[in-house]
Amino acid sequence: MKRYIASVSFGKDSLAMLLKMIENGMPLDEVVYFDTGMEFKAIYDIKNQVKTMLCNLGIKYTELYPKRSFKENMLRKTVRHRDGRITHNGYSWCGGRCRWGTMEKVRTIEKYCKGAIQYVGIAYDEPKRIKNNPNKSYPLYDWQMTEKECLEYCYNKGYFWEESGVRLYDVLDRVSCWCCANKNLKELANYKKYLPKYWDRLKRLQDETTRPFKGKLTIYDIEKKIEEKQA
Numbered sequence: 001m002k003r004y005i006a007s008v009s010f011g012k013d014s015l016a017m018l019l020k021m022i023e024n025g026m027p028l029d030e031v032v033y034f035d036t037g038m039e040f041k042a043i044y045d046i047k048n049q050v051k052t053m054l055c056n057l058g059i060k061y062t063e064l065y066p067k068r069s070f071k072e073n074m075l076r077k078t079v080r081h082r083d084g085r086i087t088h089n090g091y092s093w094c095g096g097r098c099r100w101g102t103m104e105k106v107r108t109i110e111k112y113c114k115g116a117i118q119y120v121g122i123a124y125d126e127p128k129r130i131k132n133n134p135n136k137s138y139p140l141y142d143w144q145m146t147e148k149e150c151l152e153y154c155y156n157k158g159y160f161w162e163e164s165g166v167r168l169y170d171v172l173d174r175v176s177c178w179c180c181a182n183k184n185l186k187e188l189a190n191y192k193k194y195l196p197k198y199w200d201r202l203k204r205l206q207d208e209t210t211r212p213f214k215g216k217l218t219i220y221d222i223e224k225k226i227e228e229k230q231a
């Protein structure tokens with residue numbers, strides 16, 4: 001018998017997909033979540049809330065993890081050239097063209113969902129991410145739900161991703177890993193202003209890696225830029 005697994009990151013899109021699937025009584029055997037270890041506290045809070053709901057509904061919940069911790073991969077893993085030479089330690093920041101964390105996440109979830117129908121939370125306004133694969137289903141796309149509608153739907157259901165009195169989606173475009181190098185300068189300025197705890201954490205990580213965070217800019221350069229703009 002076919003199994004149906006929803007892969008959920010507990011961001012707005014995949015959460016909206018999950019909640020609406022349950023509401024619509026769609027076939028769902030299991031929910032799988034990959035924990036990078038670098039998620040916002042708000043994501044972990046919502047995850048725990050939903051986990052309880054799934055347990056009450058009798059839906060299996062599974063957590064997957066990377067082989068090594070994010071920091072181990074980022075700062076300490078021995079990285080070798082194709083000829084076997086050790087080139088450096090740690091992949092450094094994850095994001096842009098060096099999305100080593102995403103690669104492991106996708107690979108691990110795909111492996112876990114092999115043989116099942118995997119529900120993926122891709123919104124209607126992201127059609128390029130839809131793959132023509134008979135083992136994947138994209139309910140948000142079928143429902144023509146845009147990212148904005150997903151967020152509204154989750155808010156209406158009482159999920160707000162709130163930390164330090166701030167709704168994360170009010171100040172960030174994406175609520176993915178807090179240390180994601182894909183964050184743009186506007187989001188980073190908002191970290192500094194509204195989420196100083198994470199800004200400090202970014203600085204601590206920058207202290208441990210020589211590679212700049214964005215292009216040629218380290219977190220400290222970005223901080224200077226933000227301060228200059230505010231002066």
Ligand code: SF4
Pocket residue numbers: 036094095096099100101102105176177179180181182
């Ligand atoms: S959200 Fe960013 S940091 Fe996290 S795995 Fe994806 S690319 Fe890497």
